[in-house]
Amino acid sequence: xxxxxxxxxxxxxxxxxxxxxxxxxxxxxxxxxxxxxxxxxxxxxxxxxxxxxxxxxxxxxxxxxxxxxxxxxxxxxxxxxxxxxxxxxxxxxxxxxxxxxxxxxxxxxxxxxxxxxxxxxxxxxxxxxxxxxxxxxxxxxxxxxxxxxxxxxxxxxxxxxxxxxxxxxxxxxxxxxxxxxxxxxxxxxxxxxxxxxxxxxxxxxxxxxxxxxxxxxxxxxxxxxxxxxxxxxxxxxxxxxxxxxxxxxxxxxxxxxxxxxxxxxxxxxxxxxxxxxxxxxxxxxxxxxxxxxxxxxxxxxxxxxxxxxxxxxxxxxxxxxxxxxxxxxxxxxxxxxxxxxxxxxxxxxxxxxxxxxxxxxxxxxxxxxxxxxxxxxxxxxxxxxxxxxxxxxxxxx
Ligand code: ADP
Numbered sequence: 001x002x003x004x005x006x007x008x009x010x011x012x013x014x015x016x017x018x019x020x021x022x023x024x025x026x027x028x029x030x031x032x033x034x035x036x037x038x039x040x041x042x043x044x045x046x047x048x049x050x051x052x053x054x055x056x057x058x059x060x061x062x063x064x065x066x067x068x069x070x071x072x073x074x075x076x077x078x079x080x081x082x083x084x085x086x087x088x089x090x091x092x093x094x095x096x097x098x099x100x101x102x103x104x105x106x107x108x109x110x111x112x113x114x115x116x117x118x119x120x121x122x123x124x125x126x127x128x129x130x131x132x133x134x135x136x137x138x139x140x141x142x143x144x145x146x147x148x149x150x151x152x153x154x155x156x157x158x159x160x161x162x163x164x165x166x167x168x169x170x171x172x173x174x175x176x177x178x179x180x181x182x183x184x185x186x187x188x189x190x191x192x193x194x195x196x197x198x199x200x201x202x203x204x205x206x207x208x209x210x211x212x213x214x215x216x217x218x219x220x221x222x223x224x225x226x227x228x229x230x231x232x233x234x235x236x237x238x239x240x241x242x243x244x245x246x247x248x249x250x251x252x253x254x255x256x257x258x259x260x261x262x263x264x265x266x267x268x269x270x271x272x273x274x275x276x277x278x279x280x281x282x283x284x285x286x287x288x289x290x291x292x293x294x295x296x297x298x299x300x301x302x303x304x305x306x307x308x309x310x311x312x313x314x315x316x317x318x319x320x321x322x323x324x325x326x327x328x329x330x331x332x333x334x335x336x337x338x339x340x341x342x343x344x345x346x347x348x349x350x351x352x353x354x355x356x357x358x359x360x361x362x363x364x365x366x367x368x369x370x371x372x373x374x375x376x377x378x379x380x381x382x383x384x385x386x387x388x389x390x391x392x393x394x395x396x397x
Contacts, residue, residue, distance in 0.1 A: 001025040006085040007390050008078070009383045011093040012132045014124060015039060017070045021078075022387040023085065031055065031081070032383070035070045045073065047081070055081065067128060071135035089144045091390030092133055093183065093382060095125040095232070097149030099174065102156070104389035106397070107133055107145040115147070121174065122231070124269070144397070146390040153182030153189075154216075154223045161225040161316065177234075179226035181208045181216070183382040188324055189221035190385070191378050195363050199374075202321035205313045207306060208380060209336070210327035211239040211282065215306070217313035225316040227309050233268055236309060237302050239282035242272035244305075274298045284329045284336070303336065307343040320347050320373050325366075326380045337366065341375060348372030 003024045011018040015038050021031040033047030033055075043065045045058040056077065065073075078087065097105070098118045105111055112133065119126050136145055154162075162177045164170075185206055193200040201220045208214055213236045214228040227235025227244075237243040245268070253259045253267070275282035278298035280290060287295040314320040323344065325337055334356050341351035350371035355364070367375035 001088065001391065001394070004085050005088045006030065006082070007387050007394075008087050008090045009093070009386045009390070010090060010132050011383065011386075012067065012128050014128050017067065017074065017132060018383075019074060020383040020387070021085075021087075022384070025391070027384065027387045027391065029384075030085075035065075035073065037064060038066060038070055039064050043070070045077075047077065067131035068135050071132050072139065075136075075139050087143055089146060089390050089394045090136055091146045091148055091386040092129060093150070093386055094129045094147045095150045095180065096122040096178070097147070097151045097155075098178075099155070101147070101149050102152050104146050104148045104152070104386075104393050106393055107147045109137075111147065121178075125232075144394060146386075146393045148183055148386045148389045150180045150182045151178040153186045154179030154226055157223055157225060164230075175230060177226070177229040179214075179216070179223065180228045180232045181212070181214045181226075182223070183385045184208045184326060184380045185216045185218065185223060185226075187381050187385040188326060188378045189218055191363060191381075192322070192324065192376065193221070195365070195376065195378075196322075196374070199322050203314075203317040203319050204322045204324060205310055205317070205320060206324040206326060206378075207310075207330050207340075208327040209236075209306075209325065209329035209333075210380070212241070213238045213243075213302075213327065213329070215309050215313055217317045219317055225313055227313075236305050237277070237298075238273045239284075240270045240273045240275045242268050242276065274302065277301055284333055288333065288335060299336070299339075303339040303343065306340050310340070310344055310347070314347060322374050322376060323349055324376045324378050326378050331361075331377055331379050337375075337377075341367075344373075349375060351375060 007022045009020045016034055016036045018034040020029060022028060023030045029050045031047060031049055035043060035045045037043045041064060043060040047055045049055055096118050115130060133145055164176060188206045204218045206216050212232055214226060216223055217225040233241045235243050250264060253264050274287060278287055278294045280292060280295055281287055287299055329336055337356055338351060341349050350368045352366055352368045355366045361379060364377050365374055366377055
């Protein structure tokens with residue numbers, strides 16, 4: 001890897017493709033961008049340099065485009081904006097690696113075929129993650145591609161943390177807890193000891209709070225338990241997902257309310273969480289600015305559930321040495337952090353009000369000097385984690 005070599009990271013969701021470009025062995029961020037509104041409305045593209053200045057923008061006025069057309073556009077864009085760089089590998093965020101992929105993986109036709117068999121485990125995400133891989137194989141087959149899985153970080157959890165209390169014949173079908181947001185937690189696990197070396201072997205609970213939200217218990221940088229389970233709808237209430245739910249509710253919706261699978265799926269994934277409870281919005285900023293009591297009730301429910309999960313995860317760890325906030329809400333909402341820490345005082349958490357309000361966008365400690373449990377904000381950076389994994393795999397070849 002020399003200074004003109006670069007790694008591209010692709011994070012493709014159901015309606016967007018995000019990309020980042022990292023230069024040289026130091027993986028210096030050079031460029032990032034996204035195509036939004038695939039399939040619906042007006043598809044938009046924007047690319048920015050490392051400082052955030054816009055390099056290029058585009059709108060598809062003729063209507064929305066699909067993943068393949070989006071990838072074709074990105075490859076053309078890259079070719080005209082690489083400025084002498086050589087893309088040596090592409091790393092992809094892939095939501096599910098099943099039980100077999102416990103780390104990043106060089107992708108080929110065989111691995112893709114195996115990942116196709118996991119689509120029923122993540123039908124809303126996995127096909128969109130794999131579409132750009134196929135586009136790259138078709139359009140630039142000489143460039144190595146690496147898959148980085150959101151589940152991989154959790155594969156070493158104790159058996160009890162991975163199990164549902166279901167008959168073995170069901171568990172054997174792969175119906176178990178996997179956990180997600182693993183690349184975010186892995187990045188936090190790598191970053192925290194740099195900020196405070198005492199935390200290298202610590203019992204840490206991290207909360208990744210974005211549109212999707214989860215929490216993870218880590219001991220010595222390894223995942224011990226997580227709030228997300230078989231799918232990414234479990235655990236905390238999220239922007240539009242309900243989080244943990246008595247399975248009896250699903251049976252009731254079907255039997256008594258006559259809802260079919262599609263209606264239940266829509267309710268639990270798209271109409272619940274902050275949006276469902278508030279009846280107003282899935283967006284935390286909007287709710288915080290609203291004077292409507294339903295907005296406050298939605299936030300209060302999220303805070304309550306974070307507190308419950310924190311106690312549960314601390315129990316799984318047998319203690320708590322640090323609490324970490326990450327994701328759009330965790331990094332930016334001073335009020336949410338204050339409420340969670342207020343409720344976690346019993347665990348030895350003491351927030352520093354001034355530090356909590358101090359603006360900043362880097363890794364920072366927001367607890368008092370005397371707080372038995374330090375509280376940190378670590379901005380999420382799954383993309384850099386993917387770039388590091390991709391470089392590692394490249395160097396092993
Ligand atoms: P995703 O999971 O889609 O990557 P993000 O991590 O970007 O989502 O988080 C989006 C959430 O972060 C939204 O609910 C948004 O309102 C919230 N958020 C962003 N900035 C702020 C802020 N300054 N205060 C409160 N919430 C914020």
